[in-house]
Amino acid sequence: MSTAERPPASTRLAQDLRRSVMRLGRRLRQMHEENLGLTANQLSLLGVLVKLGPSTVGDLAEVEKVQPPAITRTVKALESLGLAERTADPEDGRRSVVATTGRGREIVLADRRRRDRWLVKRLAELSPEERRVLAAAAPVLLKLADA
Amino acid sequence: MSTAERPPASTRLAQDLRRSVMRLGRRLRQMHEENLGLTANQLSLLGVLVKLGPSTVGDLAEVEKVQPPAITRTVKALESLGLAERTADPEDGRRSVVATTGRGREIVLADRRRRDRWLVKRLAELSPEERRVLAAAAPVLLKLADA
DNA sequence: GTTAATGATTAACATGGTTAACGATGTCGA
DNA sequence: TCGACATCGTTAACCATGTTAATCATTAAC
DSSP: OOTTTSOOHHHHHHHHHHHHHHHHHHHHHHHHHSSSSSOHHHHHHHHHHHHHOSEEHHHHHHHTTSOHHHHHHHHHHHHHTTSEEEEEOSSOTTOEEEEEOHHHHHHHHHHHHHHHHHHHHHHHTSOHHHHHHHHHHHHHHHHHHHO | OOTTTSOOHHHHHHHHHHHHHHHHHHHHHHHHHSSSSSOHHHHHHHHHHHHHOSEEHHHHHHHHTSOHHHHHHHHHHHHHTTSEEEEEOSSOTTOEEEEEOHHHHHHHHHHHHHHHHHHHHHHHTSOHHHHHHHHHHHHHHHHHHHO
């Protein structure tokens, strides 16, 4: 009967969910970092660029929850690899607009496909019922994340 | 009919799951990094120590998927904060055994409680059916991660 | 038109990862 | 038993990436 010894069901669910999401997330992230000549950071920023389209340094900093100098540096690296380009905003000369090149976009998509392939394989090893459970859970997880 | 335009269901599930798990995982991790005087790294290593009990540097390196010098450095930091202790292994003088102090353990538990509180609150905002879905999904996610 | 605010960059520093080299300890076969 | 080799951890040197503070260029405001 003591709440100290046996936590309430709501805490229990929270704990299980945290453990499982953190662990699978870590696994997917490792997959991410495994290859390509890029660092995780560069790949992540490139992914944001593909998703949002051309963006200012400030926008990117906000999305990546990082200070602007960190973006400046990573963009430079991407530029020197020929994966991104920087141009002055014609409407406001203070702003720098960053965009992916065609090769940058290709790399992001290839990486995503690679990770999906890994996950597809793991999913194929589950039972149909387990897959149904996951399909139902995915939107709920998104809702949680965006809450 | 074209697989290029409409991906097969298995890929679709993989994509949805990747997106949702990555996003919620990121959110939980941010929660993690938000406070306490510790860096995410230090907190993570301290967490491993609480989970595994006293461990050698090599063990920790393997668990954290990192090279030994990285562990040495973080352990030094934890030591100087009074959260971990290092002693020579009496059975093998080459090995260093690392253990948490009482305060180290307290910090890990407090951090975990904090993250659980956040998640419990978010979970309370869901419907009973959604919570059932998540409860069913948690073990499947673990299975995936450990595959 | 001068002054203030804003966006980005540069500079200087901290943290945490890597590999290479080394020192101390343990193991094993001649 | 003792010399060669293997193993564990640390140190050193380097790289990537975050931070804050200072600066430059541009825009906005009075």
